[in-house]
Amino acid sequence: xxxxxxxxxxxxxxxxxxxxxxxxxxxxxxxxxxxxxxxxxxxxxxxxxxxxxxxxxxxxxxxxxxxxxxxxxxxxxxxxxxxxxxxxxxxxxxxxxxxxxxxxxxxxxxxxxxxxxxxxxxxxxxxxxxxxx
Numbered sequence: 001x002x003x004x005x006x007x008x009x010x011x012x013x014x015x016x017x018x019x020x021x022x023x024x025x026x027x028x029x030x031x032x033x034x035x036x037x038x039x040x041x042x043x044x045x046x047x048x049x050x051x052x053x054x055x056x057x058x059x060x061x062x063x064x065x066x067x068x069x070x071x072x073x074x075x076x077x078x079x080x081x082x083x084x085x086x087x088x089x090x091x092x093x094x095x096x097x098x099x100x101x102x103x104x105x106x107x108x109x110x111x112x113x114x115x116x117x118x119x120x121x122x123x124x125x126x127x128x129x130x131x132x133x
Contacts, residue, residue, distance in 0.1 A: 007052075008056050008059070010059065011052060011055045011056040011059050012052055012055075012056075014055045014059070015048065015051035015052040015054070015055045015056075016048070016051075018051050018055070019044075019047060019048045019051050022047070022129055022130065023044065036110060036111075039110040039111065039112060040110050042112075042122075043110055043122065043125045043126070043129070046122055046125075046126060047125075047126050047129050047130075050126055061073065061074055100120075103120045103121055103124060104124055106121055107121045107124035107125045107128060108128070110125065
């Protein structure tokens with residue numbers, strides 16, 4: 001039985017290249033503005049970790065795509081993505097509340113608020129770094 005590594009080097013290299021392209025191209029700064037250095041550092045590292053987990057899971061599914069269980073996972077994930085994206089397109093931005101607008105506004109300047117807003121802000125910052133519109 002093959003022992004799994006803690007970090008898959010190939011997935012990390014792919015994630016690092018994507019992360020570098022996002023940061024060097026500066027396209028993520030279309031909406032995000034300057035903020036505190038620690039908050040920017042936290043957001044950049046979180047984006048790298050997010051990119052690693054995404055590339056690792058996609059690569060794992062691609063390598064094991066012939067296994068019946070993984071075929072099912074790919075189908076379920078695809079259906080879930082299609083449904084979620086359709087709901088997003090139908091409702092966004094019509095369901096925004098003031099709370100969401102304030103979190104998005106603070107996220108553009110790398111500010112994190114207390115408690116659940118910290119994770120909402122971090123999620124918004126990562127999303128704005130990947131797709132700045």
